[in-house]
Amino acid sequence: MSAAPSRNSAAGRIRRGSLADIEAVLALEALFPSDRMSRRSVRRFLSVPTAQVLIAENADAAVVGNLVWLRRKGSRAARIYSVVVAPTARGQRWGERLVLAMETAASAAGCERASLEVRADNAAARALYAKLGYREVQTLPGYYDDGSDGLRLLKPLLRV
Template structure:
């Protein structure tokens, strides 16, 4: 799959232990609740059932991250977290990370990718819908702070 023009300058790779400080800093900058801890990131970096991706530009600047979970024996992958630096939003980082997540899920023979999003996160919902995700369920009081969510999914055929 060739990158779309908006994502051509964004490079996505598997996260490494050396990315830990940047991952935790972005997590703290992006989310007010439901944050992943340093220990959780460390476990996910070494896990067969999780994949942590990072997006960068010019091989240096840390622009964003995605965390996807895989369950053994399941054809459904779950995009657990997507975050980008505030100054990088609207510049193709989210698209590049979602496309890389989809590619990784296909590589693991997953047929569906699911995710949850806060009902007040309009920009994320627009991104997911633009990329072909369908809203499939309402999630009342889904988030730690009591906020409602939506579940989305996309067939990866």
């Protein structure tokens, strides 16, 4: 998988994660109500060529969000596996910046589309994805560990 672009601004940056980010990613994962990644999963995603972890850092270099995306070898599809933004950093476009950085990296890696699953009751995430051009293509009854319904979303990606 190609390297993610580093998107820097006065408000912080998006960079590719490394094994040094395990604790920060796990702290963000603890914010999920269910379906949290384990330490082993995070370590694997930070190490394998078919996954990429993007890290959002604020201007003080504090980790305020992350996104994990996957691509099967030989596939032209990218799958957003997880997006988390710290509550203190919400409303600052970190989720949007993470998704856009993923789309750029996925397009550069030859992906033609991106997909993801989102909780049906997560109105904020659904609004963000709709704003970015993702469309709901499937309802997933009882998809999450706690029995909540999910939605599968899809977006065609522009080739870089």
